[in-house]
Amino acid sequence: MPRVLVSDKLSPTAVQIFKDRGVEVDYLPDLGKDKEKLLEVIGQYDGLAIRSATKVTEKLIAAATNLKVVGRAGIGVDNVDIPAASRRGIIVMNTPFGNSITTAEHAVAMMFAVARQIPEANASTHAGKWEKNRFMGVEITGKTLGVIGCGNIGSIVAQRGVGLKMHVVAFDPFLSDDRAIELGIEKVELEELFARADFITLHTPLTDKTRNIINKDAITKMKKGVRIINCARGGLIVEADLIEGLKSGKVAGAGIDVFEVEPATESPLFNMENVVCTPHLGASTDEAQENVALQVAEQMSDYLVKGAVTNAINMPSISAEEAPRLKPFVKLAEVLGAFVGQVTEEPIKEVEVLFDGATAGMNTRALISATLAGLIRPQVADVNMVSAPIMVKERGIVLSEVKRDKSGVFDGYIKLTVKTDKRVRSIAGTVFSDHKPRFIQIKGINMDAEVGRHMLYMANKDVPGIIGVIGSICAKHGINIANFSLGRDNAGGNAIAMLYLDEAFPEEVRAELEGHEFIGSAKPLQFDVEEV
Numbered sequence: 001m002p003r004v005l006v007s008d009k010l011s012p013t014a015v016q017i018f019k020d021r022g023v024e025v026d027y028l029p030d031l032g033k034d035k036e037k038l039l040e041v042i043g044q045y046d047g048l049a050i051r052s053a054t055k056v057t058e059k060l061i062a063a064a065t066n067l068k069v070v071g072r073a074g075i076g077v078d079n080v081d082i083p084a085a086s087r088r089g090i091i092v093m094n095t096p097f098g099n100s101i102t103t104a105e106h107a108v109a110m111m112f113a114v115a116r117q118i119p120e121a122n123a124s125t126h127a128g129k130w131e132k133n134r135f136m137g138v139e140i141t142g143k144t145l146g147v148i149g150c151g152n153i154g155s156i157v158a159q160r161g162v163g164l165k166m167h168v169v170a171f172d173p174f175l176s177d178d179r180a181i182e183l184g185i186e187k188v189e190l191e192e193l194f195a196r197a198d199f200i201t202l203h204t205p206l207t208d209k210t211r212n213i214i215n216k217d218a219i220t221k222m223k224k225g226v227r228i229i230n231c232a233r234g235g236l237i238v239e240a241d242l243i244e245g246l247k248s249g250k251v252a253g254a255g256i257d258v259f260e261v262e263p264a265t266e267s268p269l270f271n272m273e274n275v276v277c278t279p280h281l282g283a284s285t286d287e288a289q290e291n292v293a294l295q296v297a298e299q300m301s302d303y304l305v306k307g308a309v310t311n312a313i314n315m316p317s318i319s320a321e322e323a324p325r326l327k328p329f330v331k332l333a334e335v336l337g338a339f340v341g342q343v344t345e346e347p348i349k350e351v352e353v354l355f356d357g358a359t360a361g362m363n364t365r366a367l368i369s370a371t372l373a374g375l376i377r378p379q380v381a382d383v384n385m386v387s388a389p390i391m392v393k394e395r396g397i398v399l400s401e402v403k404r405d406k407s408g409v410f411d412g413y414i415k416l417t418v419k420t421d422k423r424v425r426s427i428a429g430t431v432f433s434d435h436k437p438r439f440i441q442i443k444g445i446n447m448d449a450e451v452g453r454h455m456l457y458m459a460n461k462d463v464p465g466i467i468g469v470i471g472s473i474c475a476k477h478g479i480n481i482a483n484f485s486l487g488r489d490n491a492g493g494n495a496i497a498m499l500y501l502d503e504a505f506p507e508e509v510r511a512e513l514e515g516h517e518f519i520g521s522a523k524p525l526q527f528d529v530e531e532v
């Protein structure tokens, strides 16, 4: 039974879902903050469910020898070292929608709080002061709201802004004209947003492009009296520059939920006039926490129990419904890759995966990942569908995908072609109704070879008696042939043979076969398939 550790505070719903779906679960919500203890125990787990307190570092990943999946109950995965996880073949999933409304509402709440200085007025009134003249606010109606990052959360904030009779302008390189029209907002460049907005709200991820997007230079371009809200990520705003802007009066107020360093227990922003701070509460509502806990537990269980992949950052999705149908084709893709990976000795330059007929309508991203995993595994044993595409990229291998309508007798097949400096190799395969992979073409020569755990791939001349030669050498060494498939380009020309053996072909017998005048090469192969 797979075992999951929940190392941050998550709704009890998550624990129940794991149990109901056949996953053993340890709920230790404070462990995420105890790095040393977490390092000690992480090796026991197949899954790790987290929020933002647990930092999934390269060091933790190195210690997580059994880990298969990290599930983030929330959106931002900046507390997970994704490249390190991918290299180790660990899937990283998030729950991209579960807390969007809640976080958007927090940004809107911040906007009101800053516009009307509600936290300060509240503190003053509670203190028995009646400072009616101290707190003069601004209206929101008719003001321009600048949304930076108009994805899930930004677009909800934009819609709320429209509902509040604001004029909404948005900057997002991926915002289409149609979507902007649908939202009733104006798409603008960043400089224009800075120049026009009375309120600016940030909703981008923290990337190299967005880090420090609000800095001294940006603030210089803004309207005097601008109010800035950040419920996305610390690091989007240079806090020192914001403080300078607030002190100079250029920035009239700020609502800050996320900080450069978290937990933020001290900051020069604290106690500043009209700066409203919350401790990363954007996602903290009963509804959002219920949503993300439920989603993360369902997604992780589905992966660990059924192999379904949903909302993975570093792997194509495979739905629970398609997983059973896709599984035999994933195996086929893997064995095609494994064939080429085992027979290719020189560096691979180019890989083409062709999907013919029915396979073209399948989840080809997943199938390509499986092909690449099979291809690389002979060199890197623990590669999987997550890490293989990264390794291929890192090695500078050019990858291409071709899809085409049914072109032959098979409903669908996959063909893998690999180029090196010396040669081009190709192999095609399909899955029969028994759900088992078959090789149907090698080097352009048609055949029908069942794929077994132990095989021998031979190139020979098409001459009479060659089957007998191979059979008698195998028999002499006690090697039992379960299946024998042959193909040739033309009578008396080049032929290939695929032998399906009961056990691994002994390396020392290989020379004996290759010594025969009509046998060019004999290559023992291993495939990770169930024995028939």
Ligand SMILES: NC(=O)c1ccc[n+]([C@@H]2O[C@H](COP(=O)([O-])OP(=O)(O)OC[C@H]3O[C@@H](n4cnc5c(N)ncnc54)[C@H](O)[C@@H]3O)[C@@H](O)[C@H]2O)c1
Pocket: 074, 075, 076, 077, 096, 099, 100, 103, 148, 149, 150, 151, 152, 153, 154, 171, 172, 173, 174, 175, 203, 204, 205, 206, 207, 209, 210, 231, 232, 233, 257, 258, 280, 281, 282, 283, 284
């Ligand atoms: N405060 C919280 O508790 C809390 C809760 C949830 C999410 N978040 C954070 O909110 C942010 C937004 O989340 P989301 O779910 O809307 O993400 P999303 O991926 O749906 O949207 C992000 C948008 O930012 C845009 N973007 C990327 N680079 C950009 C750039 N250089 N300039 C402008 N736009 C750019 C993308 O095109 C995308 O549309 C994330 O950083 C997330 O981690 C915070």
Ligand SMILES: O=C(O)CC[C@@H](O)C(=O)O
Pocket: 051, 052, 073, 074, 075, 076, 077, 099, 280, 282, 283, 284
């Ligand atoms: O888990 C949280 O409280 C914060 C989550 C939030 O930052 C997110 O990116 O989803």
